[in-house]
Amino acid sequence: MxxxxxxxxxxxxxxxxxxxxxxxxxxxxxxxxxxxxxxxxxxxxxxxxxxxxxxxxxxxxxxxxxxxxxxxxxxxxxxxxxxxxxxxxxxxxxxxxxxxxxxxxxxxxxxxxxxxxxxxxxxxSLSSIAAAGSVADVRAPSPSPVELAACPAKGSKDRDRDGDGLADAFDAAPKDAGEFARDADGDGWYGICSAEQLQTIQTLASGLDLATRNTRRYELVQDLDLGTIANWTPVGNCGAGNNCMVARDKFGFAGALDGNGHTLRNLTINLPEAGGVGLFGTLAKTGVVRNLTLENASVTGKGGTGALVGANFGYIADCQASVKVVGRLASGGLVGGHAGQVVNCHVRGDVSGQAAIGGLAGDMNGIVRDSSADVRVTAGKGVGGLVGLSTTGKILHSRATGVVAGADNVGGLVGFNSQSRVRNSFATGAVTGKEAVGGLIGRNNGAVRNVYAMAARGLIGDNSGGSIDTTE
Ligand code: HEC
CATH class of the missing domain: 1.10.760.10 (Cytochrome c-like domain)
Structure with a gap:
């Protein structure tokens, strides 16, 4: 514990x-x-x-x-x-x-x-710890990278002379196995050409220190197959104490990754006893991840598990993910614990766990906007097609279309909407559970406006303390 x-x-x-x-x-x-x-x-x-x-x-x-x-x-x-x-x-x-x-x-x-x-x-919820810095509604994204033309050709002899996994053209020291990705075109974004190069942001053993690596901006130069790494080490972890929500900015990835529209395939993580599990373990408040697709990600963790980010305090935008996520607590298809922003992200697949489990986010006090989940979600309590548990969070212009099954606090969109807002959003998946089960929200004591649900379960299972206004 x-x-x-x-x-x-x-x-x-x-x-x-x-x-x-x-x-x-x-x-x-x-x-x-x-x-x-x-x-x-x-x-x-x-x-x-x-x-x-x-x-x-x-x-x-x-x-x-x-x-x-x-x-x-x-x-x-x-x-x-x-x-x-x-x-x-x-x-x-x-x-x-x-x-x-x-x-x-x-x-x-x-x-x-x-x-x-x-x-x-x-x-x-994580709100208690995360609320210290409240989340602004809109964050201006940092300038985009100038896209690099290409990675070095496969099989070229000098592709990776020092065998450190970094292609020479992107390796600041092509003959030194301790070196790291290079900003080849000088736009302030370091090009990533291989799975290993992406992984070494976290795992590089010598050379550039972790703090520097964790605060740089990176861009994908091409699609990558992460399946070459059997068990991915989350980039930006929670430190030795594994205490993601408390230690967030100390260890989290605080830089940026711009996918340039590229795809990361076959991410595989199997860390069933770890917290903060995802492509990124913890994304710090200044962290940005955007413009990328995760395809066929398979991620298993304990608390705070999400295919893209385990514990998110940062800004995630314009992404797509097809996932299989198995968490235990506070886990979701895209992000596990979510205290930052997710904008225009779309997830499909399968998510399962025990408590605070959602198709897109598990346990959140952040913002989800213009996003969707078409995810089959199966868990115990606090189970939602989009978000498992939202405490002082905001869900705007979003939808969930997957099948949701749990025991209590089960909703097509949100399992338990606690003092949170839901606007202009809907759910269409079938929802099953025993107690506090709703087509849209299982249990609500927050403010809900302009929403609908198609499931036979009614809009909200238990609305004590909540308000609903279906007129815009
Ligand atoms: C001297 C002050 C003090 C006294 C006396 C005290 N508490 Fe607390 N209590 C705290 C503080 C401080 C925390 C927050 C600790 C933390 O962060 O875990 C807390 C946390 C809690 C929590 C956790 C709340 C949550 O939202 O997670 C419960 C439950 C609680 N106290 C119950 C009690 C009960 C029951 C008693 C009496 C038998 C009691 N406390 C006496 C100071 C006190």
Missing amino acids: QTLPLTLMVLAAATSLAQAAGDAERGRSVAAACSACHGPDGSSPSPAFPILGGQHQEYLVQALLAYQTGTRADSIMGGAVQTLTRQQLEDVAAYFAAQKGLAGDTGSSRPTGVQPTGGGGITA
Whole structure:
């Protein structure tokens, strides 16, 4: 557990839900010990302390257990719950769940707390950590590369003299196996001619340091077959702690990759115990990936798994992907955890996992616009044709057309739309599940406008706290 980002640990905990058998009345006396920080009714006076009122009971129980066992490390909370019995945990959770919390406070003036949930959720989502830098609506893309004419011809004798996987014409030191891609035409974009060259952004053993490699701009000069690399190492990882959401800008890829319209085929990743898994593991806030197609990507990871980016804080635009993604938590066809922007991207294929699983994105508080997923999505809870779980996110002009199947919080477009916006979007796939199942959204407490769904399940499974306006 220690290796997963906070949000994913929380999710992990939330997946083994047993219905909490707490007693809110008994819990009231336990809660007295919490009120100094969380407030008597759980609507804490300070953004430093999460709002507990109105939070899902099962979520609270799992969070408390995680503090008690240390899988969620926090010195304050670890101490606060240490002496409580399991029954007391259940009771205090029941008490706070029964309070009003944010549901009675629709104002958005509240500063970002540690866990700005309140309306309740199957997870606190990555919003809590990512919200520190809020996502602007539109980001001006950096200037485009001048497209390079061609890569060196295959089989030419001097193609890669030092055997470092970098074609000579693109190798700053063609006779030194420790060197790296070159900006052959001087446009500020480093040309990529081979799978190995793309891979060495992350894995180059000597020479140019990783920080420099991770902040450069690259362009694809031709289509590449990534199948020559049996198990791709995600570019821009989450560091040794594997803590993508917390460590984002420290390790994530912060440069740019412009595909120039080219295709990357046969990406294969099999890292079932890792977080932040994709062509890029973590894309930092300044990171840009655009103008490319992923064809036949097959990616397996744990938390934060997506064919293109595992944990995204950056800007992804004009892309297409055909995928098979197997994640466990916060995983999606294109991106896993999504706190950045996805614009004009289209995904098809197959995505499966446990919780917060979506055809395009798993767990998000970012923006998805002008995008689509035609993906068969199969998971447990928080399952959506486009997005599994959206917390304070925005989905605009987008659609999902795949078949969606899960247990609860299952929607043709979004599994759980928590305090998030959905506009001018629709879903057409068949949706099946047990609880909170909707043709468009499984559970909604956000604002939904000008939408439709074709599935027989109705628009929204559970709309408590949400609003729908189908007129533009
Ligand atoms: C001295 C202040 C303090 C006291 C007392 C305290 N807490 Fe906390 N609590 C915090 C802080 C700080 C966090 C955020 C820690 C983190 O980031 O994981 C937190 C987090 C939590 C969370 C996780 C919320 C979420 O959204 O993930 C729960 C649940 C919680 N506390 C319950 C309790 C309960 C129940 C008690 C009383 C038995 C209690 N706390 C007492 C400070 C306190």
